[in-house]
Amino acid sequence: MIEFNNVTKVYKNEFTAVKNINLKIEKGEFLFIVGKSGAGKSTLIKLLLREINPTEGIITYNNQNITKIRKRNIAEYRRNIGFIFQDYRLLPKLTVYENVAFAMEMICCNAKNIRREVPLVLSMVGLSDKAKYYPDELSGGEQQRVAIARAVINKPETIIADEPTGNLDQETSKEIMKILTEINKRGTAVIMATHDREIINQYQKRVIELKQGVIIRDMKTGGYSNDNKKA
Ligand SMILES: Nc1ncnc2c1ncn2[C@@H]1O[C@H](COP(=O)(O)OP(=O)(O)OP(=O)(O)O)[C@@H](O)[C@H]1O
Numbered sequence: 266m267i268e269f270n271n272v273t274k275v276y277k278n279e280f281t282a283v284k285n286i287n288l289k290i291e292k293g294e295f296l297f298i299v300g301k302s303g304a305g306k307s308t309l310i311k312l313l314l315r316e317i318n319p320t321e322g323i324i325t326y327n328n329q330n331i332t333k334i335r336k337r338n339i340a341e342y343r344r345n346i347g348f349i350f351q352d353y354r355l356l357p358k359l360t361v362y363e364n365v366a367f368a369m370e371m372i373c374c375n376a377k378n379i380r381r382e383v384p385l386v387l388s389m390v391g392l393s394d395k396a397k398y399y400p401d402e403l404s405g406g407e408q409q410r411v412a413i414a415r416a417v418i419n420k421p422e423t424i425i426a427d428e429p430t431g432n433l434d435q436e437t438s439k440e441i442m443k444i445l446t447e448i449n450k451r452g453t454a455v456i457m458a459t460h461d462r463e464i465i466n467q468y469q470k471r472v473i474e475l476k477q478g479v480i481i482r483d484m485k486t487g488g489y490s491n492d493n494k495k496a
Pocket residue numbers: 276277278280281282300301302303304305306307308309
């Protein structure tokens with residue numbers, strides 16, 4: 266589904282953030298991207314979201330070379346992908362319900378569909394009773410659940426999450442992981458950059474590790490690092 270072929274990104278200041286990346290991600294996969302701060306995780310995600318283009322190499326999504334997508338077609342490409350960020354990025358003046366509905370309105374859906382789908386997704390993330398709340402009336406974990414609801418409302422093929430548990434305590438992080446795992450079980454690929462050692466070791470999913478912009482490890486069911494495997 267997703268393929269990076271010899272992808273290198275050199276920023277304007279001549280810093281090489283990722284180098285010669287070769288990576289294949291299949292439909293429905295669950296993938297953790299790990300690595301120290303500055304290793305290139307967010308750069309990889311930005312490349313995939315087509316926020317930036319590589320300096321060299323090709324990235325394909327369902328055989329489409331995304332590095333060649335025209336600016337006006339980027340939004341259409343991103344409809345395949347739901348994103349979740351560490352800082353939630355909800356719209357502060359909209360309620361929980363409206364935040365999720367807004368994502369549907371952006372891509373066309375009629376009012377009837379919206380009235381049917383939004384409550385279903387809010388129920389899936391356990392927020393039916395908070396539909397009328399505003400983001401600043403919610404805990405961090407609840408805000409992240411709204412962000413997940415918003416990311417999945419249009420049934421994307423892939424979810425990309427950049428440090429989704431980065432601001433949350435361990436218990437709340439586990440709740441978020443439960444929801445992401447459930448979404449993955451329903452067939453959506455989940456690509457998640459994280460520093461959370463405990464989560465990675467617990468879930469035993471595919472792990473790629475970046476170091477100074479290079480993939481130094483790609484394991485089908487890895488832990489946080491080679492010396493930290495589950496016994
Ligand atoms: N726009 C930019 N211009 C120049 N250098 C950049 C830019 N964005 C990132 N970098 C550099 O590229 C390297 C990789 O950054 P990136 O944000 O991908 O790392 P990361 O692994 O996501 O780190 P973190 O875990 O801290 O978020 C860093 O050294 C960073 O300083």
